[in-house]
Amino acid sequence: MSMRETPTQSETETDMDPHEAYLSVKYSMKPATFSAFELQPQLGNEDYLSNLPDDCLRLVFGFLNRIHMKTLSRVSQKLHSLSINLSNVSTGFEFIMEVRRDSDYIWSKYSLQRSLDDPNHQILVPKEIKGLKIERIAVPADQHENLSTLILSLNLQRLIVRNVDNPNVVNAKFMEDFASSNRMGYMPETVSDKLIENLPRFYYLGNLSLRVPTEALSEQVVWKIEGMLHQFAFYFLGWKALCIMLARGVVGEVIVEDVTEAVAWTEVAEAECICALLPASASASSFNLIEPTPRRLHLVTIIHNAITVTVRPTASLKLTKSAMRYWLKIDTVMIPAMINAIDPSADAACCCTRSTGARALIPD
């Protein structure tokens, strides 16, 4: 590590501007003021920066924008890991997601940031995390249409909470039929059958609520939000799968509150589709309900400036692996979530790409 030249003592003692004074103190062996404090700075000799406690570094990083953070991520391993997880560099709007469980409240706040050098690039980073590890999701311009999928993927990770020992059996034929109606076609390319085999059984514990505040958005990004909501509406088939799981397993309440006229038509269509699928609108026998129970679905087409979708099960949802295969085929957003549940090192959560040539995930 190279050391800079040390100014002479005479240079440091002459009248000089503050910057020169700073340099003189910084590089001289005998500072003029600051008695005990400024023992000689050992420039380049020790890694003081990386030795800062993480809390302090995060505070430091909070003053930097994404460009600076990108630079810092290349400085050292520690700064890399911290900077890529940093949240407080918001230059765009904020996206808030909440996941509630019966008694436990897990929440996270995401910042959807616009790139400073290219507003077409955005990045989704966790702003606040409590008790859960989450990855930063980079969203290149050509994947903006997948944004809702990515967001929901993150959100759904929290739904997979633990294994169950005695899963109930669901109607595979129904799930297969439902799969054929899937319009999404998203399928991570990194999923293997072996991985699917190892997927844990799980159940869904609590409420999931998604809210997109739009009132604070600038006009420049509203189109993106609308696009996102549009995608969200299409993603509703994924939600539909969730609703069906609720319907199949236990009592549930699905509340859909939609918002902008731009997407209302889609939501209406999807909601109607759900109505058709829910036992309340169809014969219970066709769904092989374990506990056929009254449920209701609310659809409010235009409410203020936000979209809220809430699924409220009143008991646990239980699935078999076989059923999961079908569901995963349908709701491929779940796959990266499941991968993360098994292997935190897997990066599939970050590569939810469109692939219409979907990998076969055919059940036994």
Add this chain to the structure above:
Amino acid sequence: MVLITLVSSDEQNFPVERELLKQSGTIETLIVNMNLDDEDTDAAAMPIPLPNVKGDVLEKVIQWMEHHKGDPVKEGDNEDNNAEIVVPQWDDDFFKPAMYGSKHLELTVAASYLDIKNLLTLSCKAISNTFKGKTGPQIREEWGVPNEFTPEEEEAIRKENEWSE
């Protein structure tokens, strides 16, 4: 004027005006909980040990608190708009002499430990300012950070950020 003695890790004593210590959340909590500012009790004479702060750093912290005596003390989480925070000239001059050395690090850590929010904020802001306009290698050189990345890792990071470049 009530003086309270702070004792650094190297057992140096620093009598400090009670009013100044209100800037430190850690010390203020201790004083209040232990009635150290009650002149009628023996507790008032009790020195406060600060085992995590060395004498030269504590001296610097006190110097900073003296200059900022009477400044409003932040409470709770810092919700300020970071972009609007400017390091005043006095503080800039205060930090600069030791900016890249261990002393600034220790001062920052001490501010965190003592919960002196204004000092911590300004110190971290000053550190962050040193990153701006620099390349990764320049930051490494200035701060003495060894390059831990293999060429393969550096390439991977470059690719990771490629979409935003």
